[in-house]
Amino acid sequence: MMRKPTERRRFLAAAVNSIHGVIGGTLGVLLGGAVIGPSFLRRRETWLKAGSLDALTEDEPTPVTVRVSKQDGFTQSVERYVVFLVKSGERVTALSSTCTHLGCRVSWDSEAKQLKCPCHGGVYDRTGAVIAGPPPAPLAMITTRVDGDQVFIQA
Numbered sequence: 001m002m003r004k005p006t007e008r009r010r011f012l013a014a015a016v017n018s019i020h021g022v023i024g025g026t027l028g029v030l031l032g033g034a035v036i037g038p039s040f041l042r043r044r045e046t047w048l049k050a051g052s053l054d055a056l057t058e059d060e061p062t063p064v065t066v067r068v069s070k071q072d073g074f075t076q077s078v079e080r081y082v083v084f085l086v087k088s089g090e091r092v093t094a095l096s097s098t099c100t101h102l103g104c105r106v107s108w109d110s111e112a113k114q115l116k117c118p119c120h121g122g123v124y125d126r127t128g129a130v131i132a133g134p135p136p137a138p139l140a141m142i143t144t145r146v147d148g149d150q151v152f153i154q155a
Helices: 005-040
Strands: 047-052 062-072 075-088 091-096 107-109 114-116 130-132 144-147 150-154
Touching: 047 062, 047 075, 062 107, 091 144, 091 150
Parallel strands: none
Antiparallel strands: 047 150, 062 075, 075 091, 107 114, 144 150
């Protein structure tokens, strides 16, 4: 017995729609995993020794150079970062030394009691807040931890 053309069309339409559904579902899983997956990855905390409490002057940013080693395949590189540690009582905060305007390195002017950027005249106070100049934002804060007499920053 011969099938009617409408039954054949219905069967082919259902087959094509099923194939589209399988392809769409597969793409959804792959793309969803690529977009959402990184948020489920556990971030490895790395704490770097930045200095001792005894070496810090009260309420005065102290520049400290921190070495960070990074592994990229077979190559290991060591990068240096300068951060300012500011001790206020028992609390220690860390500020990035990178100006938020164009990325120049700021330095502490002990006479003026300000962090100054030599490139375009950006000026920050001891907490990293912008006082004057073109910087659009305060200096970045870095998470710190005090363990005994040692100060650690999170990389």
